[in-house]
Structures are given as structure tokens and as C-alpha cells.
Amino acid sequence: MSGRFVNEALVGIAGSRAKLATPALVIDLDAFERNIAKMADHVRRNGMSIRPHAKTHKCVEIAKLQIAAGAVGQCCAKLGEAEAMGAGGIESLIITSPVVTQQGIARAMALNAKVSDLMLTVDNPENATALAAAAKASGKPLKVLVDLDPGLHRTGIAPGEPVLALAKQIHADDNLVLRGLQCYAGHVMHIEEFAERREASLVAMKLLGETRDAFKAAGLPTDIISGGGTGSFDIDPEAHVLTELQGGSYAFMDKQYNDVKAPNGGAAPFETSLFVQMSVVSNNTAGLATTDAGFKAFSTDAEPPVLLSGAPEGAKYFFFGDEQGGIALPGGGKLPLGASLTAITPHCDPTVNLYDAYHVVRGDTLVAIWPIEARGKSA
């Protein structure tokens, strides 16, 4: 093995895609670039910004490409992800989950000293007090957004008096800089029917709009109103509330998001650009092939992966344990040993989190390997 990644010697060699050591996580660069451009264009036309979610890609190179296309920074789900983005030179970061432990707060202060535009999200007065004390001790004020609960009850504070009281507490504190609001309606994104998804999204946006208006009336800052996602990217703008969209999956797409219907039942608004490539390793039984991609190669929180190429019409992937996948072949068929198959991932975020690198291809050629620096940075 030469270099850091097993497939490194194949970069730039024509036709090298078919020779990748598998399972391999593959980005189709043409489709990926079109997705980035389409989202950039969409938010520009709607007078908003995009702050893509690094929890999807976990990769500094992708963050840089998104920012080069106009993104205002990155969202990070966890502190470790933000540390990885900061180390990679990304300066404007929102950590979208609360940071509450003593060690976590100390790490957040260290990161705040390093990057110019770190923002934490806060949903609890007690946590605001702890962050303020730490920011004071660190000598640099900390920027925060108040996280509003859209009714999912995962994170966020209740609308009305609770959210206003928290915002006032933060705004009154010299060690905290209130920047605005975050609201993420995670329960809405995968509603498959457009009309139903639109209705649910706009309920959340209405709540957020009312909260923003109450902030304004109270003289509280509302410079950043951050939220939404790939499932609501074409719904949220009509509410005129968000200043920035938090989508992540739009860059890759997956089986789950491909099933989310566009208006009038049209095609998915973004192209699938992320795949897992696998190889047949055993084929002794008629109608069955065994591949090298199982529970450790695809996330298992959604439906199984969808075969895209390398297998005959009607072939279906099934999970065949930790290490292997089964391909059920119609009509007792057979695939040759070493045959290469490509599948659409069930759910891109947790699938990406299984891999150390992307294999970036143009057509049939591996053109780059991008490390996934924040892989596994869940803490």
C-alpha cells in the first residue's frame, strides 16, 4: 500500500474507477458540481444564503467548494466536526446542537479563540449562563443563536415567553453576542408528498417568523435566521423568514431523499452524486451473488441500498451481515467474481460516516481522493 489511502495510486489513471478496492464511497463530480451550483443559484434568486451542513459530508474540501460557490460558512452537528472544519480553515461555523458538558464548553472556547466566526446554539438558560462564564474567562465574547423548538422536541426552547426570556438573558450578557435564531424542523424533511411537506414546513416557518418579529419588537438581534434543509429548500423561501438555509444532503442525495416528491410529483430536484461501489466476492449459488459491502459499508437506519449498475434488471441488494451484501439475481443468474456494482446509498449522512475518504470520479476515472476529516467526530 503506497500512501495514506489504498486507492491512491489510481488517481488520474484513465478507467481507474473500475479498479478501486471496494467497498468504496464514490462521488460523481459532474453531478456533485451541478448540485452545488443549483443550490447556490436557488438561494441567490431567493435573496437568501446557504450554510451547508457539514454533518452530511464531513469534508474540508467539500466545505471549501461550497463556500467558493457562495455558501456563507458551514453548519456542524457536533463540536468535533467544527474542530475539524476549523482546522481546515473554515472560519464561519454554527454548531447546531447544544454544547453543555464542562469539557465541551472548554473545547468550544478553544475553538472560538481560533476561528473568527464561531456560533453556538443555545436552548437553555442554565447553559447560557455556563457559556457566558466560560467566554468571560476566555477573554473573547461568544456568538450564539437561540435554538427554537419547532415542535419536534429534540432540541430547542419553546416559543413565546421561554424563547424571549432566553434571548433577553443572552443579549444582556456582555460575554455573549446574540446573532439571531436557529430552527430546524427535522421531522418535516422526509415527508414524501409535497403538499403535506409544504404545510408542515410552513407551520414551523410561521412559528419562527412570529418569534423573529417578537425579537425585533423587543430590540433583540435577528441578523441570522438559520434553518430548513434539503426537504424544504423550495418551500421555506416563500415564508420569507430564513436568512440562510441549512441543507446538507442536496449535494449527494440518497434513496430517502430521492423518495421525497417534488411539486406535482416531478423528479428529484438534485442529482444523486454519491454511491457505494462494491465487488462480487462469491458466486457459488445460482441466482445469488455475494458482495463485499454489508452493515459496515451502508447505513442501516433506512431501506436497503438501491442497485444502480453492474447487475441485471430486477436484481436486488439485501444485507447479508456485517461484511457482505447479497444480490438476488432474477432467473437464477450469475455474476462473475470481481464484478463491480454500484448502489445509491440508503441515507447519505450515516453512510459517509463509515468511510475515511471519498473517491471522486469524472466518468470512469478516479480524479481525486478527498479525506473525510470529521468522520466519526460525534463528540
Added chain:
Amino acid sequence: MSGRFVNEALVGIAGSRAKLATPALVIDLDAFERNIAKMADHVRRNGMSIRPHAKTHKCVEIAKLQIAAGAVGQCCAKLGEAEAMGAGGIESLIITSPVVTQQGIARAMALNAKVSDLMLTVDNPENATALAAAAKASGKPLKVLVDLDPGLHRTGIAPGEPVLALAKQIHADDNLVLRGLQCYAGHVMHIEEFAERREASLVAMKLLGETRDAFKAAGLPTDIISGGGTGSFDIDPEAHVLTELQGGSYAFMDKQYNDVKAPNGGAAPFETSLFVQMSVVSNNTAGLATTDAGFKAFSTDAEPPVLLSGAPEGAKYFFFGDEQGGIALPGGGKLPLGASLTAITPHCDPTVNLYDAYHVVRGDTLVAIWPIEARGKSA
């Protein structure tokens, strides 16, 4: 952040377990050591060996501890895992899945040149021919086991004429060294009722025994007969076929294996030694707490994790998306922000594959951090 791991500064500090950045993968060293010793004693009493499966732990330090307790080497599911074990100084390795691609075969030859006792498993005459050619070109013969299909049809060749013909082909080739047989009845391991599991295991062992006898009658080597697992560790010995057991999960245990019943419905034969520690990050809703451990912190191919400590009786974990877990609290209860909870993993192998390191504790103190060198090495 000092050092390679976020919790490194806590090693050796009394009471440090409660301060870990979470989610964190934790090994209870006392329980772990008892499991290793119990299995070592079990195989010794039965005149067998244990060759633990590194696909479970993926960690050189654990491989070394198992070998120090008498294990004859390690099994590896994939070539990348074997490369990581080889780089860590483990010399006797069986790769339990076929290696069939051109790049894979080249890597296997490089590894064979480096470690003294690499064994590949082969289930296909075409693959045997390719391996022989590569071994010849490499100048060092390659040791192989023939993989027998116990009826699961995942990998392995059919019993009877097919397995014998393949073994004869290998034995006749100067570039391959036939060492014996592998047979892994993966479909048997999690049958919950002991009597039913025993019956199914012994069916596979009977097939394997007949194949071994046919090998002997044909003058084929049977020095190594490798197979079985944690679910059949106390069944396989009575068949007197295996020379070595391939268990992996016994060192850790998990929800799945805790549900597999011992003879007479007794307690699980090994202790749970592996846990995920998580922290409450949001608690604004009565009867609900949100933790920092979701789809990226636990494998999702089995039932949800089981709460062990940190939550009141009757509390239940549920998956709350990629990044978070929900704790449903009985009676509208509340957990404090930052509260630490511990859960038994649903399925140890794919959960381990999400983490870069084990946090090794004795009681309440972090005593070591063990890197998981083969994490993500699925290719």
C-alpha cells in the same frame, strides 16, 4: 485538544470516566479480562484453540491481549483489517472472506511477504488459480483454507464433489499450501433458544466433519479446521471437528448476544464489557431528554440500545436522528443537562466500526485509550 484523542488528558485521573467527551465507546476492563480468560479456559478444556475475530474489535492491543491469553492468532474479515493487524505485529491471520479482485490479490501478496502465517480462504477454483499465479510471481507460496458453505450460501463452496475438487486443485499446486477448512454458520449464531441453536450448529458441524473425513481419506491436509462463533462456542466442541473457534463478540457482548439463551435458559455466558456513554444535551420537554448519541453512535441493524445506567427505572432510549438519542422518561421526569448515561450496544461489531478508539475504564477511572486501527477497513 491535546494529543491524538479528545479524552487523552483524562487517562489515569481518578473518576475521569464521568468527564469523557461523549458519545464515547467504553470498555469495562475487569469484565473484558474475565471474558478473555473464560474463553481461553473453555477452549483449553476442550482441546481446541481460539482464533478471535478481529472484525469485532479491530484493535491491535486487543489482539495482543487475546494472543497473550493463548489465542493462536486472529481472524480478519477483510484484507484491510489484516493489513492493520499485520502492521501491528500480529503474525498468524486468516482472512475469512474471499479476496478476488486484481488489486486485492496484489495486496494479499504484499501482506504475505510481510507476515509469517497469513491464510486466505478460497471457495472458487477460478480464484484458486488466480491466487496460485500471484503467489508464484511473488516467490512465496500462499497458505489457504477451503471455505465450506454450511448452507447459508454467503460464502463457501458446496460439500461433496465441489469442495473435494477445489481442495485437490489447491493441494496439487506448488504455489499454494492447503492448511485445511473453514466453515462459518453465520445464520446459527443468534438463534435464541439453546436447543434449536444446538441442533442447527451440529448440522453444520456434521457437514464439516464429513468433509474433513473425506479430505483425510483423499490425503488432503486437515491441520486447521476453523469456524464457529460466540453463539456456538459451547456447542461446537461436542462435535470434535473444529481445531479452532472463530468467536469475536464474546469479548464484548451486546444486546443481540445477551438475548441468545444459554443451556437451561441460564444467564449469558459472557459479561457485557462494551458500552456507549452519552450525555444529555437538551431537556426542555417533560418526560424527555435528548442525548448526543444517535445513528452515528450506535449501529442500527439490530434493536435500539439498552439503557444501563444514568436514567431512572423504566426509561427507554429511542433513536432521535443521526446525531441524537431520545430518552423517554417515565412519569414526565427530567434529567439534568450534561447528565451521563450508559447503554449496552445493540450489535457490537458495527458499533465499534463507528469509533476511532476505546475508552478503557477500571471502575470510574479511564485507564487507557486503545486506537481502533482497523476501523472502516472494509476494503
